[in-house]
Amino acid sequence: MRRWQDGRVTDAPAIPPLAEILASARVVALPLATRFRGVDVREAVLFEGPEGWTEFSPFAEYDDAEASTWLAAAIDYGWMPQPAPVRNEIHVNATVPAVAAASVPEVLARYDGCRTAKVKVAERGQTLADDIARVRAVREAMGPEGRVRIDANGAWNLDEAEHAIHALAEFDLEYVEQPCATVDELGELRRRVGYMDVPIAADESVRKAEDPLAVARAGAADLLVVKVQPLGGVRRALEIVARAGLPAVVSSALDTSVGLAMGVTLAAALPALEYDCGLGTASLFTADVCAPALTPKGGVLTVGRVTPDAALLDEHAASVEQRDRWLARLTRCHALLQG
Template sequence: MDRREFSLALARPLGTAKGTIHRREGVLVRVDADGILGVGEATPLPGWTESLADCRAALDAVSDRDAALRTALDADPRDPLAETPSAVTAALDDAPAARHAVESAVLDARGRRDDRPLATLLAADPATGVPVNATLGDGSVAETVDAARAAVDDGFDCLKLKVGAGDLDRDVARLRAVREAVGPDVTLRADANAAWDRETASEAVDAVASLDCSYLEQPLAADDLDGHAALRGRGVDIALDETLATTAVADVLAADAADVLILKPMALGGPARAHAVARRARAAGVVPVVTTTIDAAPARTAAVHVASAIPDVRPCGLATGDALDGDLAPDPAPVEGGVVAVPVGPGVAGDAFDTLF
């Protein structure tokens, strides 16, 4: 298995629970199965995945397992590593970003071998395009309205506003101004990134419900399943994102804590793993939405395939390429008019990423 490390500057700093990030650093992997290549990306995000050092260590542990990875090409593509030797899977168990790279590379090679796009390995009739939301960062009322109008002019009909950085009254004023500016036909979402206590979150639910918001994302701390469950059924859906980094999906569903699950393939351990969670969520009556951890083009494109394999998927958080100041390769799945066209080449994007090695 070949490897190549990379580092990409962000267009603007990214604030996380672990501090502010200025660059995205990761590892590309390439498998060669008798001349059939497959490329995968591991871009760890501390707080969501293992550290970069632990990601490297996990990949070190499987770097000489080419024979095992070739065997995975013939496995069920919905769980391609299921029958891989335990020495491989155990090394990746606590390293979702590393696992994402390996699983993606295997699926890419499988698709190229069989001349099928990745999405068709996961679903019989995937969509040819995926609707996406525009994300509006924290800003003044005027700045937020200007950004919302610009996004709508670019063809987006779903906007996600970051809230929780200031007081609730300020956020409500921003949401109300955007709703008045874009009209009733644009879907609004609000993402609090676990900023509030239960009292503030309860007030927020009533406020955003009155503005016809589609969902309120992660209003409470990641481990507060009971608190999130208590917010449901009050006029706005509750979406969980950060919670999935610390809590098993089975526990989230058992607690009836969410109407929507935000699925990051990098944090869940791979495209097939993410699609399996989406199927499980749907079976439980919970809506899956796919997004990224601000990944480079290979992982972002794989996430597009995952979203397209979910029937009637709602707008996803895949318009994240502009969060990077540069990328590893030209984007094979650019956003146009609020929609991402799914690449039709075999695997993730044909041979689009082979020149990265």
Template sequence: MTLSAPDLNAHVYSIPLRSQLRDLTAREGVLLEGPAGWGEFCAFVEYDDLECIAWLEAAVEQCTTPWPAPVRDRIPVNCIIPTVGPDEARRIAAETTCRTAKLKVATHPDSLAEDIARVEAVRDGLGPGGAIRIDANCLWDVDTAVRNIKQLDVAAGGLEYVEQPCVTLEKLAAVRRRVDVRIAADESIRRAEDPLKVAVAGAADLAIIKPAPLGGIRRSLEVAEAAKLPCVVTSTIGTSIDVATSVALAAALPELDFACGLDTLSLLTGDVIADTTTFRPVDGFITVPSTKPQPTPELLQEFAPADQARIEWWLSRLHRVTAELNRRHDR
């Protein structure tokens, strides 16, 4: 589909996070209205225009095509434990209805002791039957990953998996050979030209699938099939428009053996749809909706950036990436 940026019905949003996540204090993006509903373009600000093309393709797919037919009507999800102290981590784990908890680790070079304390607290709050998974976001080398995973596995009383402990496939494979914990590939999947390489290299036990950076639901289904690994679907900390797309993908996958990372609205202080419960878990599950969510005009206005320069920055980015996408389609 060829796009003309001036013709897009675009609404820029900025929603503060409840607590800082890496360098983020607010989540920003552009909501696009199309003939089949709404799409969300929310590529992280550090990505260049070429890497943003897939994010825009996903947004275009969202607002121009219907969801694929679901094969399940609800999706198991994990709760998210922010980078908080052990007492708060224990409280969140004890109060959630989810039976799986995910924690970010390696938030700074000397975080291991803090990570161990949080993991121990989450195990205490979640109880012995819950699953704990951690995400290191490529920040360890092989030896550090092996050492830290073994200690965190003990602290957790058994980790379900570790997500992307190192950057390259070779390093992931090396870690996987030296630990007894499952390894999940995230960046190695969504930034790979050939997702099958992850499986062939023996680099991972699971594939993290995110429809926004992969270019949409249909491309994600192709990637999941090519990866030949069990999949965990996650959203990208966007609004309900973004989360709905990931829910639709999880509903369409032929098999879904693990809880998905779809409770990301818990990280935001607000949303653009009026019903704040639609994409929040009940008894550890999100129900697959029959229709796409629609933003509320009042909330679009409430969460429009106060700084006009941010609106102009996002619209300029949208125009540039649209031009790049059109050039690609014209080749």
């Protein structure tokens, strides 16, 4: 396996043979309660290593080079002992897709006891007025003590982001996640809105960057959003956070409960954790691979590995065509890691 360190790739323990991974591999397709990130069904490959079950689930649009980092994370979690936790439970946020304002209470009802909500904004085909209505509905539902953050996934340009933050600031935003796409834009936006005391968080500028520390060096963010699969595993994510010197919040990549447990392992190992984490996203599914699913109870998740239920793996098995496509993708990514 190969890992990132000090801006370069270094050697790590050898990856297991492909046959060993494929021997237990199961491809699943889980339906979502609400369309999210452009999908209604989330597909993933689950397989079992010596340390337990793990997950490989890069998004469909990612090429093999990017997806191989997700496989490195899955192998690390399944084959290597993980860093010791410094906390036993993780507070998590509710995630509100780009739904109509009237649907907000129904979405929030899926999250038991969460004191924080992350609201998707800047959805293609929607307007700022839609965003304002959605965020207002979340603030009304959460009450004045609730924490409300927004996530634009880099969809705004600099002027749009500045205008939107002004328009949404009345809802007492905890932070704005990836309002613009580039590090330069984030830095300039942070300077423009600094007087408003609305922190800027970087997500894509960390997990999709060749240099995940560039945003921190540029002073372009107040905190980092880290996701364990896209960053190559728990240890690599911990290294990035330590070197960045910024607060971090751990979020999911719309994982199954198995992948969420990997994220919980990262959150549990961070020396400091000031923010509720975006690891409650199993609540977006109408089905999962674990019984019970790793959903928040009283706003928290318990730290620890999970094991999928054999009957649920069968019930939610992907079609033969989906299975073959995913296993071929895993095979290509495995070859890249070996190379």
